[in-house]
Amino acid sequence: xxxxxxxxxxxxxxxxxxxxxxxxxxxxxxxxxxxxxxxxxxxxxxxxxxxxxxxxxxxxxxxxxxxx
Amino acid sequence: xxxxxxxxxxxxxxxxxxxxxxxxxxxxxxxxxxxxxxxxxxxxxxxxxxxxxxxxxxxxxxxxxxxxxxxxxxxxxxxxxxxxxxxxxxxxxxxxxxxx
Numbered sequence: 123x124x125x126x127x128x129x130x131x132x133x134x135x136x137x138x139x140x141x142x143x144x145x146x147x148x149x150x151x152x153x154x155x156x157x158x159x160x161x162x163x164x165x166x167x168x169x170x171x172x173x174x175x176x177x178x179x180x181x182x183x184x185x186x187x188x189x190x
Numbered sequence: 191x192x193x194x195x196x197x198x199x200x201x202x203x204x205x206x207x208x209x210x211x212x213x214x215x216x217x218x219x220x221x222x223x224x225x226x227x228x229x230x231x232x233x234x235x236x237x238x239x240x241x242x243x244x245x246x247x248x249x250x251x252x253x254x255x256x257x258x259x260x261x262x263x264x265x266x267x268x269x270x271x272x273x274x275x276x277x278x279x280x281x282x283x284x285x286x287x288x289x290x
Binding site for chain 2: 150
């Protein structure tokens with residue numbers, strides 16, 4: 123087996139600082155995006171309710187005019 | 191049938207163990223030296239190396255790196271930068287996309 127390579131300390135510090143920076147960035151971005159997504163979902167729910175209401179009314183009108 | 195199913199599971203488990211043990215040993219043999227985080231004594235050395243890099247850029251010696259060295263350094267830099275994205279995956283709790 124090839125003997126393991128002695129990695130330079132610069133590379134080691136760079137790797138692990140990049141790892142920690144990535145963890146921090148990922149956590150902060152997630153916390154930033156989570157309320158935005160919840161808000162969007164809430165708005166989508168409300169608009170969906172309004173849309174379904176309008177569709178129901180339109181269907182009612184269509185049925186009424188055909189049957190009469 | 192239930193007893194034989196238990197035996198097959200055991201057999202699978204034993205096979206997996208015998209397969210992975212030497213490979214884990216090889217991995218550990220290399221990871222113990224190559225993947226360890228820097229000890230506190232090595233961090234000043236890293237800062238010194240950064241200063242050396244800046245100095246070599248200022249004196250213009252950086253323009254004299256061979257193409258082979260430049261490609262090798264580029265690959266090493268890319269690998270270091272990829273650790274950032276692995277960290278981001280850990281921080282956001284998923285591999286693809288943010289689970290909001």
